[in-house]
Amino acid sequence: MVARKQIVKGAIGHLVLFFINFCVLVGIIESMNLFQQDLPFLNVLLLIYMVVHTFILLSIQLGIQVLELVRIRMPSFLIAYYFQFSDEELIPLRILDPTKSKLAVVVLLLVITGGPILYPVFAVYGFLFAYAHVLTIxxxxxxxxxxxxxxxxxxxxxxxxxxxxxxxxxxxxxxxxx
The missing domain is CATH 1.20.5 (Single alpha-helices involved in coiled-coils or other helix-helix interfaces)
Known part of the structure; x- marks a missing residue:
């Protein structure tokens, strides 16, 4: 039987991660407004890369989180997940093990190509927009x-x-x- 402390810790972890994911989604949506402005071509390409990259990572993050919520496990934050294990350790979630899952290879590529930088950028951007919106209501x-x-x-x-x-x-x- 799972201890009450673990249940509370897991519930708080999932709520915090859902809030972070919500802020990332708000950041992605608000950054779409930048396409209405005249931006240099390289900035447009960079913004497209950032939005597509982060949206794919966000989608996978939410899917893994829902799966862990259904299985009553602690949430895994994908941009930090692979840094928790040494080279010799087995990865506990089979779906996130790059040797056993193609999805894990995609996640690993997303993490390597900028996930730890882009995800927090959109999270902070989205949080600031959400906070400003709440203050102005x-x-x-x-x-x-x-x-x-x-x-x-x-x-x-x-x-x-x-x-x-x-x-x-x-x-x-x-x-x-x-």
Whole structure:
């Protein structure tokens, strides 16, 4: 039986990592606005690389985190995951072992090609935008009702997509092991 302390530690770890991933997503979305400005060609190429690279890493990070949440494990932060093990140690998660999984090779390439730099950049950028947005919202009842209405309109499809992704992930994982 898992101790209560481990459950609390895992829940806090997952919440913190979901918040970091949310900030990264906000950073990616807000950086899309930069494409509306006139930027030099090299800056556009660099921004495209940064956005695509971080979005792929974010997608894999969220998939691994949902898998670990379903299996009731501590979350793995992919940009720091491979630095926890020496060359002789076995990697505990089979899906993140580059010798056994093609996905792990992709993750390792993403980490090597800038993950530890780009992921925190977008996380800080997204956090600053989210924090600034929260500070500028006037907390009058009309604004609160408006945002609650937006929340109610968007949550059923979002929850449906999340449930569908979890179901598909579980089915794919189970068929892989059969």
């Amino acid at each position: 006037a907390l009058d009842p009309g604004t609160i009702l408006f945002y609650f209405g937006v929340f109610l309109n968007w949550m059923p499809p979002v929850i449906g997509v999340i449930v569908a992704m979890v179901i598909v992930s579980i089915v794919i994982i189970e068929f892989k092991h059969v």
